[in-house]
Amino acid sequence: MDGPPEDIGCEMAARRIVIHAPFGRDASVLHELVEAAGLIPVPADEPEALRRILDGECGVLLVTQEGLGPKTGAMLADVLADQPIWSALPVLALLSDVSRPPPALAALEAGAAGGEVIVLERPCRAVTIRSALRSQSLSRERQHKVRDQLAELAESRTHLRFLLSELDHRSKNLLSKVLSIFSLTRREATDLDNFATAFESRVRALATAHDLLGGGNAAPASITALVERALAAYLGENGQRIQYEGPDLTLWSKGAMTLAMAFYELATNAAKYGALSQPEGRVSLTWRLEGDPAEFFIEWRESGGPRVAEPTRSSFGTDLLRTIAPAELSGDAEMIYAPEGLIWRLRAPYLHGGGETH
Template identity: 45%
Template sequence: MGVAGTGPIENDLTNHMQRVVIYAPYGKDADTLAQIVAGEDIEVVKVTDCSGLDEQLGPSCAALVVTEEALGPHQEQVFLRHLQAQPIWAALPILALVADASRLPPALRGLGMRAYRSELVVLQRPTHPETLRSTVQTLIMSRQRQYQVADHLETLKRKEKHLEFLLAELDHRVKNLLGKILSLLSLTRRETIDAEGFSAKFEARTRALVTAHDMLNGKNNLPATIGSLLENALAPFLPSVKSNVQTEGPELSLLPHGGLALAMAFNELATNSVKYGALSADDGIVSVRWALEGETPHLVVDWIEERGPAPKDSTRTGFGTKLLTVIVALELDGEADLVFRPEGIHWQLRAPYAGAER
């Protein structure tokens, strides 16, 4: 193929290899130019025929040095093909060595007339080696600036894709949250008979949803753990019921999707317990336990009430019952049971646990 190089072609622009291609059909010219141009940070590739040049031109070429003998009629098409295919940030630096700078070969005249993206420098031979070397260094520096532009463009593309992802995620979360609020509105309206009762219940449930949303999305650096969600649900009733609540479980964080539903469940259980259940009695006890079970981790949460008024197993299914038995299970892709025992209710949730990266 007539190509000799000191290393493989570098296509990774992040490394910015200073690879100079010397295209000279006469071997002695190529060797002489290589000796002049070569340096510790420059890789020289010598090309002696058109097929070899076709392989070497591209974004990883820092500069092209070409002699007049190589600039035949066919060569213009080779140049133009590569210049047309350049990335938008690229303008190939070309140093042409000619016998008469006032009479350029057709291949070079075509580059100027067609206004293709290239940085063409013409030196008339004979040229002092230092002039040749400094010109190549200048072209390499120009190419390095192009590489920097390429890096910036790539960074902008990544940021644009990330922004698109964030906007899509925001759209999804907003719609999800609005859907939950509409469900709260609809179901709370069904179970209340007066405006005052509806307002109080809807406000309390919405506040619980907002607080849980803040915790699960890391606002104010609050940890979105099961324990913190439970503590938040009980907060309005503390410290009066603190001695009546027993909790046990590891530190387990939750993803926002399922965490909102669990937070709402805790809020519903706590509110009902204070009004009608174990927490309405001086010696009533609420035990809340959670753990991971099985080889494929499943989250198991138990809310057990004792020593309170006997619960009424009403056939009328309100929002609270639907939330505890249907909505939470659907959100967490699990199962939930609510049992009305004489000594108090027992609510259990079982769902796959994937954790949450914090």
């Protein structure tokens, strides 16, 4: 008979009384006695069957003197010596003469680390055996609970190590973005006030995406919420200055951070030089999924603003939109300086789930 399933509960495992009584009617008598005690008898007549059962989940070993021969005794001693740290298998040994115990009993007691082996002399009252078995079963149940607690602690430590590793990775990633913003903003700044204003605004845009991601946890952000938060200052009365439309997709860490910065740069540029610098200027922002495997396509289109001309020098915003954003998202982008208004398009893989490249 093989051992029970791995997911057996503490109480059920502790109630399994393994009976090794190879001779006479002992096995059947003890089987009835165990059932009368409200416990679960598990017969194991042969040493091989006994070894398989003891390697699984069990509560108490009930063994007669005849079951403590040299070969079986050595096997039992090995089993008890190989127990995990939480385990000390209770053993109830029924002997015909306690003054002349079999040699295997000494090895058995040593393997059980003392105190877990109870010896009763036959004949003895059934109530005495039942009481001893119930007591040992309760002791075994406590051992199994300790095992489960140790497993939970080990799982908690593993999870904590994972969280610390994720925190380290995300903190370094966020600091890297801040340093990049600092360096590129300094390059284009004309004076300290200009630098401070631009740098603060860009870090705030980054913080917006960070907040939407639950403080940087591995959780998705809604692109609609990201657009509304990133462009809140530019939407205008009744949200008519910037009109946006697209499915409410989820974006993970890298995608949300990158698009938040891109939206901010587009809106800032439009407010300074483009469509949003004129009362009648408008912006249309759309996004969709295309193809199989799915690709994420986004378009920013301005109209009603001043006539557009391609800039003569590069800036943080143009670098982000042309190079940095598509590289971060493993995609490609284009900027079209149409006379009637700037157009920015981005195409990138859309990986639905917990991926980092959305």
